[in-house]
Amino acid sequence: MNKKYDIVVVGAGPAGSTAARFAAQSGASVLLLEKDREIGIPVRCAEGVGEKGLETVVKIKPHWIAQEVSGVTLVSPSEDRVDIESNEMGYVLNRKIFDYELAQMAATAGANVLTRAYVHGLLFQNGKAGGVRLQHLDSELEVEASIVIGADGIESRVGRWAGLKTKTSMKDMETCAQVTASHIDVDGRYCQFYFSNEKYPGGYLWIFPKGNGLANVGLGISGEYSKHKSPLACLQDFLDARFPHASILTTVAGGVPCSPTLEQIVGDGLMLVGDAAHQANPVSGGGITSGMIAAKIAGQVAGAAIAEGNVSKKRLTEYVNLWNKAEGNKHKVFYKLKKFVYNLSDEELDNAARILLDMPKEKRTLVNIFKSALIKHPSLIVDIIKAFA
Amino acid sequence: METKSMQGISYRRDLCDFCGTCVAVCPHDAIELSENDLQITEKCTQCMNCVYICPVRALEGSDE
Structure with a gap:
């Protein structure tokens, strides 16, 4: 690893790895940093994607897919079940494999990748972001970069350190718990969504099939209502009542910011992508594809900015404009719908x-x-x- | 059971999933979360956002 790169990407989720891949393809030197010991783990995600959006960013490989789905089932509070066929193929992914291979694709494109790299601050040069401070194993390192891309998920600390307002409001934060469990006997053709303002206020419960009786079962509720009962406790109640024989293979918890994109996602030498920029669909909370669409744009704009020798906020705003045109403007409407x-x-x-x-x-x-x-x-x-x- | 108390908030590391949701809703950037520990710094004003948002109830108001 060098001490100086054109671009440092913080976080190797789907958005970070995609930004790194496209930036490296443009010829820039790129370092991709991941705090966890292994890319793709833990999977804090229901893993559902639509084919059309994802195909615009990456060629989908069959071994990433756990289950193909043709539509959704909406379940009302009194348990009327409405099947709706989708106009595109949907997939429930194996994100452990998916994330891992996206990072590998970034490496193949020329990016250096480092795991167990915990970024805890920014370096500043002339008042602008000029690199990162990190801990790797037992050593403290400083890496200089002309552009820092924050793909650091909901915590979005890279943006905070640079002075951007990245905090999520309680009402816009969906607090979630999920299990991956076997003996979940559901129709594998549909992803199920349970709605109830009383049971899942400001959110919903989901069952996403992964084949052979395996499924992701989870729920999210708005932070406005989570004071009285935790999502984990709500999920446990549902599992006890519906799937008492389920074997729970994984339990994860986490939050999803469900708001329009943050007001500011670029600065001088700084860009935010994915959950760090609040780019998930505000109604569904789905953020894999939208984060990757944003990251492709961000990686390309960053690469071009490096080639031109101009990494000013003004130059990087091209990313904001292209993102708004692609998805960001729709998300504003989705937020009203939510x-x-x-x-x-x-x-x-x-x-x-x-x-x-x-x-x-x-x-x-x-x-x-x-x-x-x-x-x-x-x-x-x-x-x-x-x-x- | 492993509990530590900071700024009037108690933290259960054995329950924590290290998901960072508390960090995201903290209005004062008072929470430092690493891959295996959490610190609440003196910037905390005890607004309790972190307590109410935690999906696994690893944080609790000490006086509750």
């Missing part, structure tokens, strides 16, 4: 489910769901049409 959906009472959710069940299956699309659910909120329909027109 507030609408999570304000529905259990009675209203049950009514919506019954309306959907009365529709022929081929007409049950997400767009039609929104149409029927939003009749009382015409201004939101206009926003949605604008976002997708």
Whole structure:
């Protein structure tokens, strides 16, 4: 490892590894740092992705996929189950393998990768981010860089150190617990979402099949409501009631920021990607694909900025503009939708489910769901049409 | 059971998943989380965000 790179990426999740790969492909020297001892572990994620978005960033390999899914099942508070076929193939991934190989692809593109590298501060040069301080095993190191890319997940400390406002509000933080368990007997063709304002306020419970009776079962609730009962305790109740014979192979906990993208995700010599930038879909909390789409843009812009010798905030703002055009603007609309959906009472959710069940299956699309659910909120329909027109 | 108390908040390392959700919602950047330990610094104002957000209840108000 050298002491000086064009670009240092902090965090080797899907966004970090993708940013590193595209930056290295542009010819920049890149160092990718991961605090954990092994890339891909632990997996704090339900692992669901859509094919179309992901294909724009990486060629999907069959051995990354645990289960193909063709749609979703929405489950209402009184347990009406509505199957909805998706217009694209969905996958439940094996992220242990996926993350590992994304980092490997970054290395193949020319990036240096270092695990057990705990970054605990930034170096500053002329008032701008100029590298990182880190602990690797028992040694303290300083690495200089023209651009630091923070892909450090929800903690988003790289951004904080640079003076960006990266804190997540309690209401926008979904606090989550998940198990990967066997003997979860569900239809492998659908990812299931359970909604109930009483049981899962400001969030939902999910069951994502992984094949052969294995599934990710988890739930998230808004931090606005987690004071009285933890997501882990809620999940335990659900498992005891529904799957008393489940064998739990992994338990993880964590948070998902479900807000629009942070106001500031670039600075002089600094960029944020993925959860560090709040780039997950604010309704679903899904952040693999959107984080990787952002990271591809960020890596390319960073590489070009290095080649031009201009890493100013103004130059790096190209990333912000391209991200907003790709996904960021849609997320602003999704955020309005989130507030609408999570304000529905259990009675209203049950009514919506019954309306959907009365529709022929081929007409049950997400767009039609929104149409029927939003009749009382015409201004939101206009926003949605604008976002997708 | 391994408990340590800092700034009026008790921390159970045996329950902690090191997920960083507490760090993300701390308004004062008062929490230092490494791969195997957590420190709450004197910047803490006891707003209890970390206690309420913790998905596994590894943090608790000491006086509760």
